[in-house]
Amino acid sequence: MIHIEDVHKRYKTDHGMGRWVLQGITLTIPARTNVGLIGVNGAGKSTLLRIIGGMDFPNKGRVVRQCRVSWPMGQGGLEGTLTGRQNAKFVCRVHGRQDDLADRLAFVQGFSELGEAFDEPIKTYSTGMRARLQFALSLAFDFDVYISDEVTAAGDAAFRKKTAAAFRDMADRAGLIMVAHDEGTLKQFCQAGIWINEGKAHWFDRIDDALRAYRETIPK
Amino acid sequence: MRSPLSVTVAVWRAIFLREALDRLFRERGAWFWLLIEPLTHIGFLAFLWGVMRRTEMGGMDVVVWLMVGMLAFFLFRRTGVQVMYSVDCNRPLFVYRQVKPFDTAIVRGGLEAFILVFESMIIITIVNLLGRDAIPGDPLLVLGAAGGLWLFGMGYGLITSVLMELVPELEHIFKILMLPLYMISGVIWPLASIPLPYRDYLMVNPVAHGIEAVRLGFLSHYHATPGVSLWYLYGCATVSLFLGLLLYRRYVLRLVMQ
Secondary structure: OEEEEEEEEEEEEOOEEEEEEEEEEEEEEOOOOEEEEEOOOOOOHHHHHHHHHOOOOOOEEEEEEOOOEEEEEOOOOOOOOOEHHHHHHHHHHHOOOOOOHHHHHHHHHHHHOOHHHHHOEHHHOOHHHHHHHHHHHHHOOOOOEEEEEOOOOOOOHHHHHHHHHHHHHHHHHOEEEEEOOOHHHHHHHOOEEEEEEOOEEEEEOOHHHHHHHHHHHOOO | OOOHHHHHHHHHHHHHHHHHHHHHHOOOOHHHHHHHHHHHHHHHHHHHHHHOOOOEEOOEEHHHHHHHHHHHHHHHHHHHHHHHOHHHHOHHHHHOOOOOHHHHHHHHHHHHHHHHHHHHHHHHHHHHHOOOOOOOOOHHHHHHHHHHHHHHHHHHHHHHHHHHHHOOOHHHHHHHHHHHHHHHOOOOOOHHHOOHHHHHHHOOOHHHHHHHHHHHHHOOOOOOOOOOOHHHHHHHHHHHHHHHHHHHHHHHHHHHOO
């Protein structure tokens, strides 16, 4: 269960505080539910997702997580001067996996298909290689809820196929909160939907209803 | 579920290993330059004092005097600077919810002390092999004074890292500040040589107390600047440390929020 209580958020800009992106969002996301976040660009989908994941903090209100929530999939922080392996070790250690470090590393190296590049500094990686490492890192741990912000489009065709399979597998096994602009993806993975409009969130038990509500506000 | 303590310990361990790699192997021979920097400083200033025909300072061999002063000052300065940038340099890591800004600060400070202990032992050995008498007569006093300098460096770093985040322009001032502090802390020339009302003004600086106390620990009959007090150093260190922690507590969200 994730409780979101009266969350307000605005960002600091170069000229003072910006507009309120989220204005009083109160939601309870049940365990093992796959939820899609829907809204126009700039509605605050990614902001809400980051706040749920604990990467960012609300100006007012709070989020209570009663389960293990992942960081946004494929967006894990990497240190450019360190190698892929060293970064993976860091993430494993932070998540308390010192004991089965070797297993986790083997999984990350295998899944990311980086081969020898796994021992090269991250700054030498291409965008695709980075994305593969980050996706492998996200899958290396068992979370109760995964959060995902437009992740399914990383890497080349073969890798995309593999990530899609892994993603489906993961969505069956754990909860998922995702942002995607492609309706097909949302319908495929999510049962419930949250429509974010003008700083407020509306919960729909069925993703189709959420998509319908969203479409009705788009000017024809 | 892991307990909060075990999470913190795991995070500290992970950051320590990561920072150590970064500090010692970031560029080719980074560890070599860490060692060479204080050595050239000491060598160059020893040469300058040598040109001026000065062989001892307050009863202490001038090379040993410089070495002790430099290492003590570097302990404060490098801890302070490393901690000051700890939040900035680890920003990508705050994506992992377990990593808090304070963790990076304390681990960086600890790592710097760790590195400097090794560096100091090597440099002291080198100076001894060169025939100077650089064995601490009172090791406990050396450790006590060094500990005070480290704590004050931690406090300074904690305070400045938060202030820098709140007012980014302050970074320039903090950068400039270190040079005059180096000059007035009695590292490269003796504070005891300054006439009276002014010397007391300079002794407001707790770093000067720490440096003189470390020298006293090396040579008990060293003529230290009058008024040296470890109590004063530790008092300043405690106040700055708690002020820094208070700022962290108050502004912790501001440090990682976007």
